[in-house]
Amino acid sequence: MLLRPRQKLFVERSVSALDEHGNALGVAPTGAGKTIMLSAVAGNMVGDTDAKACVLAHRDELTGQNRSKFSRVNPGLSTSVVDAQQKSWAGQVTFAMVPTLTRAAKLDNLPVLDLLVIDEAHHAAADSYRRIIDKALDLNPDCRVFGVTATPTRGDKKGLRPVFSNVSDQIRIGELISAGHLVPPRTFVVDVGVQGDLGRVRKTVADFDMGEVDAIMNRAPVTDAVISRWREKAGDRQTVVFCSTVDHARNVATAFNAAGVPTGLIYGDMGEAARKTVLADYDAGKLQVVVNVAVLTEGWDHPPTSCVVLLRPSSFKSTMMQMVGRGLRTVDPEEYPGVLKTDCIVLDFGTSTLLHGSLEHDVDLDGREGTGEAPTKECPDCEATVPLAVMECPLCGHLWERDDAEGASDLSDFVMSEIDLLKRSSFRWCDLFGDDAALMAGGFVAWGGVFFLNGRWYGIGGRQKEQPRLLAVGERTVCLAAADDWLNTHESDESAHKTRRWLNQPPSQKQLQYLPAEYRQDFGLTRYQASALLSFRFNRNAIRSLVFGADNGGRTVRNADAIRRAA
Structure with missing residues (x-):
């Protein structure tokens, strides 16, 4: 691979x-x-x-x-x-x-x-x-x-x-978001009248004093306001909620259920069997919300989760990022059919975003990918050598102060840079019909493709003697990343052959034999382009079936030209 x-x-x-x-x-x-x-x-x-x-x-x-x-x-x-x-x-x-x-x-x-x-x-x-x-x-x-x-x-x-x-x-x-391997967060800082009080909570050795946070957040009017704002911003999304204490979490879960939202509760002293039952029900869609206390912060992933609610502050940005990260996974459409996920809504009812800056600020690639040695600096506390972009030392926890000018930008003005996977890929991607609506790449045993239909992209992968499978649905970058990963998994450095000279040679007679007549007159057609077109033709029916089947339960097809071509 x-x-x-x-x-x-x-x-x-x-x-x-x-x-x-x-x-x-x-x-x-x-x-x-x-x-x-x-x-x-x-x-x-x-x-x-x-x-x-x-x-x-x-x-x-x-x-x-x-x-x-x-x-x-x-x-x-x-x-x-x-x-x-x-x-x-x-x-x-x-x-x-x-x-x-x-x-x-x-x-x-x-x-x-x-x-x-x-x-x-x-x-x-x-x-x-x-x-x-x-x-x-x-x-x-x-x-x-x-x-x-x-x-x-x-x-x-x-x-x-x-x-x-x-x-x-x-x-x-930010790098993984820009490369299509995670979905982007959309962060909303919501003040339900308690931010001033939360700003005065004292820090302990480990974090903010969660007892004090509980006294502020664990009140019915606050919880009712949280549920109201959640309905407004993300009421149709599967959601994970992070609370300050077990009592706080239990009351929040009870309030969600009373509001008609199926909700489960997870906490540290809970029996393993009961915990597995709650998470299984959430995974199966029987629960829309799961509320927890410091249990699902790491080591747990449920890709369809597309909303994260923070009802507790965090003194460390890494902890905040762990919590938000639970909602950034992309979705495998074969594992979760019918689930479309293009972003993750983050509702911060505390002060973490104000303290650390939203995750969107981390999407700052400084020259994008970069090559060679990583620029470094020395941690003033432990004297470790760390990458220049680090704001919290991974070895001792030292926090660098963010430049005021850097932290003052309006999130609405922030534009995430997209890395061009077509250039970075180990494979040569072909625009099949010249309109950027159908792209394919291949190696010796596998091929990958991305196709545009009705405002969405669909990533598809195939192998010899196997039925193609749907890899991703949604944003172009996510679908390209999924298709590229499919090729990475099934091919090698030798079979990637992105820069091999023979790729630019004219098509072979055998290739032309299987292509429509108009392609035989295209004297600019290369052997690799012919190979991509043939992969599409040989798998056209399966590709159409996967794309149309995933198109929101069979919506009226409006822009299917790219899928119908080369018939």
Whole structure:
């Protein structure tokens, strides 16, 4: 498989930092493909050598997922597993469960490692992880330590500086939005008469005092106003609500239900079976709203969620971004048929947006993709080397003050820059009919296409001897990103062949044989364009069926020219 261009840059910067410092932390939000990138880093460091690596995870399902994706990125490297069931170090790369490996008897069997990779690396400050890290470095002081996380700031305020001396790269949410891998947020700061009181809430070591927040927010008139504004802005959307305390969350859930909105409640001390039931009902659409207290902040994703309600402030921007991030996932139309999601509404009834600036301000690409080394600065508190754009140190939590001029821009004047995926893609995309309404690209075994109909774009992917599948519906960039990822998954560097000279040669006689007569007279037609047209013709009926079937339950078709052509 292939990596996205931004993933390749992340890998290059991480490998460079490991070579320079012996350790590195990479920060990337949900949707960036952390497992793919850590797999590429590990493969780069140990491939074509006799070096040995270990990838740590804290849950069984992560160990299995990591191993599976690693093998797709590095098919030539052997792997093994150390967990509750298996205890094998036979592979060049071993995937280990931390709760298993941290036990003294198991840790004594740790072999000499050349690379230790830590998934969800914000856990690296925990004692169990430190025992493994220290043991690996005792056995080999030159062992490199690489961590990847979306959420470097820990609730217990233990910094990651004792493990990592630098942040090799940080992919920002804005980059993923601009590239079509996440949907954009639309943030509304709503004052229901309590912002002045919230502004006076004291900070504790960990965050704002949630007891004081509860006293302000956990009142019936405030909750009624919240529900009223929610109905006005996002009443038809599946919604996740973040509250200050369990009592606050319970009262908010009760009020939503009393208002006729099916709502579930999730909190920390809730039994696992009950929690799973609530989340399953929400996933099935039986519940429209799920209210929680610090449980769904990370590690939970439900792509159809398209509204996030903040009923508590956050003293750290990273926490706010984690909460908002629950609503930014794009939707797979095969997993959630009929669900159209083009953005996420964020209703902030607290002060987080005023304190930190809306997420929209983070969509600032400073030269867009960039190449080579990331511009860096030194954290004044922990002296770590971090990317220049970082406003909160991932290693110690130091906050840089935002320039007043930077934070004063009106959100209504903000225009998000779209990265041109057609240029950045590893594949050559063809405009089939010259009107930018139908584009296709292909490799040796797969093809991807995006098609415009009735104001929406549809991303479709196909493989040899398989029925095409619908990948995305909505914005052009999201559909292009989904189709490009489909090609990345099923093709390789060799089959991408974007710059191969033969692509520009005239079509072969066999290609012309299957094309309509008018194309045989097109002397500017290239072999690759002919290949794209043939892929379209051979799959035309399936493409039409997928696009028309997803077109809002069979709306009247108005602009279907691009799909009907080449008949």
